Amino acid sequence: MNSMPVFAVIGHPNEGKSSVVATLVENDRIRISPRPGETVQSMTYPVSIDGQDVIAFVDTPGFQNPVQTLGWMRKFKGPESEVIAAFLVEFKDDPGMAHECELLTPVHDGAGIIYVLDASRPLRQVDKAEMEILRLTGRPRMAILNCKTGEEQFLEEWKAELRRHFNMVRTFNALRATFAERMRLLESLRALEQDWESALGQVVDVFARDWQRRNAECAAMTCDFLRTALGMAETAELFDTARKAEVEAMLAARLEAGLRNLEERLHEQICQQFRHDRRSFELPEHSVLRQDLFSRTTWTVFGLSRGKLVAAAVAAGGAAGVALDLATLGSSLGLFATMGGAAAGLAALFKGEGLVRGKVLGLGIGRRSVQVGPLDTVQWIFVLLDRVLLHYWYVIHWSHAWRGGDFLPAMVDEGGKQGFSSAWSREARGLCAEYFKAATSGDDSKTMALELELRRFLEEELERMSRL
Numbered sequence: 001m002n003s004m005p006v007f008a009v010i011g012h013p014n015e016g017k018s019s020v021v022a023t024l025v026e027n028d029r030i031r032i033s034p035r036p037g038e039t040v041q042s043m044t045y046p047v048s049i050d051g052q053d054v055i056a057f058v059d060t061p062g063f064q065n066p067v068q069t070l071g072w073m074r075k076f077k078g079p080e081s082e083v084i085a086a087f088l089v090e091f092k093d094d095p096g097m098a099h100e101c102e103l104l105t106p107v108h109d110g111a112g113i114i115y116v117l118d119a120s121r122p123l124r125q126v127d128k129a130e131m132e133i134l135r136l137t138g139r140p141r142m143a144i145l146n147c148k149t150g151e152e153q154f155l156e157e158w159k160a161e162l163r164r165h166f167n168m169v170r171t172f173n174a175l176r177a178t179f180a181e182r183m184r185l186l187e188s189l190r191a192l193e194q195d196w197e198s199a200l201g202q203v204v205d206v207f208a209r210d211w212q213r214r215n216a217e218c219a220a221m222t223c224d225f226l227r228t229a230l231g232m233a234e235t236a237e238l239f240d241t242a243r244k245a246e247v248e249a250m251l252a253a254r255l256e257a258g259l260r261n262l263e264e265r266l267h268e269q270i271c272q273q274f275r276h277d278r279r280s281f282e283l284p285e286h287s288v289l290r291q292d293l294f295s296r297t298t299w300t301v302f303g304l305s306r307g308k309l310v311a312a313a314v315a316a317g318g319a320a321g322v323a324l325d326l327a328t329l330g331s332s333l334g335l336f337a338t339m340g341g342a343a344a345g346l347a348a349l350f351k352g353e354g355l356v357r358g359k360v361l362g363l364g365i366g367r368r369s370v371q372v373g374p375l376d377t378v379q380w381i382f383v384l385l386d387r388v389l390l391h392y393w394y395v396i397h398w399s400h401a402w403r404g405g406d407f408l409p410a411m412v413d414e415g416g417k418q419g420f421s422s423a424w425s426r427e428a429r430g431l432c433a434e435y436f437k438a439a440t441s442g443d444d445s446k447t448m449a450l451e452l453e454l455r456r457f458l459e460e461e462l463e464r465m466s467r468l
């Protein structure tokens with residue numbers, strides 16, 4: 001028995017074997033295709049955590065000739081424990097049995113079996129032959145049912161048949177599986193084979209710890225992002241006071257671009273944490289996250305309602321700061337509402353209301369400069385956080401088995417003012433508002449002190465979202 005648990009993922013062509021492997025090992029480069037016969041060779045994919053391989057899954061080609069294979073095995077005269085070895089010797093050069101040899105080799109080498117099947121179609125004779133072959137291997141085996149089309153009318157018939165041949169039967173959808181479902185699948189593998197029980201127990205622990213570490217990294221990166229974004233300002237010398245508005249607009253545009261870049265970089269880092277390539281990661285077509293950070297829709301959907309925003313600002317304390325916040329608090333919605341379809345960039349906005357402010361500063365005798373930023377409406381922190389969290393939500397629900405087409409990752413309700421921050425406790429919203437005040441006013445020691453609390457809060461929030 002191998003010390004590292006290895007599972008061969010086996011089944012009929014095109015039933016989703018490679019998709020299951022891609023999801024379990026978080027590899028979006030594994031070849032998956034609607035064309036049957038895509039995988040022609042077995043390929044082992046170890047899962048490595050902290051540089052150590054802890055478990056491996058083998059992607060295998062689909063059965064080619066299960067009925068003949070079973071026929072040969074039934075006629076085999078030697079002991080049952082030798083039937084696979086004998087089959088591999090007998091057919092090693094037979095192209096008609098190439099797939100069977102490929103898929104049975106890892107099993108012969110000691111792998112456990114995960115049998116994948118699409119239970120949205122009726123059971124056939126070849127399926128029974130495949131199941132019987134796998135039973136004859138004598139290896140620990142689990143069947144996972146994947147209803148590709150969502151059709152469940154054959155499910156019971158499948159389950160009844162599967163129970164006769166497999167130690168365990170579970171449903172698992174490679175394209176929809178959440179982190180919690182993946183963990184449950186690993187948990188159930190534990191019960192499959194006593195010799196692997198403790199190794200698989202460790203794998204489950206290591207997976208859970210690794211996920212926690214990713215969440216902690218995301219929380220820390222989000223805090224870095226917020227601190228930088230909230231402290232950002234653009235300044236230019238003002239030679240001609242008549243051109244003040246023009247210079248302000250130019251600075252605002254620069255600030256806007258800087259914020260967009262910063263946010264994009266954070267989104268990229270979050271993708272990386274979950275082993276996704278940002279370039280292949282696509283948001284659902286109608287997601288509000290596709291809207292620009294400065295669009296009216298973004299400010300309508302994300303952030304807090306006026307009432308909650310006032311309460312958060314009050315909870316943040318500090319009379320003068322709060323008064324300033326209150327003056328501009330509710331402005332965003334009203335402001336955007338009057339803007340109609342106009343391009344709602346900061347440059348167009350800041351003149352009317354205080355999303356950011358242009359300030360004229362003295363620069364010594366006879367010289368003046370204009371500064372735009374930092375952001376001065378407390379709503380910003382809630383909008384920025386809601387966008388980060390929604391992005392995170394999509395990333396963790398983005399299956400590594402997804403290869404374009406018409407399938408979308410799990411949806412979160414993106415209704416009006418139903419961003420994540422709306423559901424937070426009063427204390428949490430107060431903490432964010434307080435952090436906003438400290439970070440935008442350049443109070444570094446207060447920012448750092450509050451950041452510890454904010455990071456812890458975000459870590460818990462990400463952990464909670466992972467388990468939904």
Ligand SMILES: Nc1nc2c(ncn2[C@@H]2O[C@H](COP(=O)(O)OP(=O)(O)OP(=O)(O)O)[C@@H](O)[C@H]2O)c(=O)[nH]1
Nearest residue numbers: 013014015016017018019032033034037038039062
């Ligand atoms: N709708 C839906 N499609 C799925 C699901 N799982 C896999 N597919 C699709 O089914 C097709 C076959 O998936 P693969 O993972 O390549 O199947 P396979 O069993 O490895 O196929 P071969 O290597 O050809 O034997 C691909 O187009 C997948 O996107 C699922 O749960 N739902």
Ligand SMILES: [Mg+2]
Nearest residue numbers: 017018038039
């Ligand atoms: Mg395949």
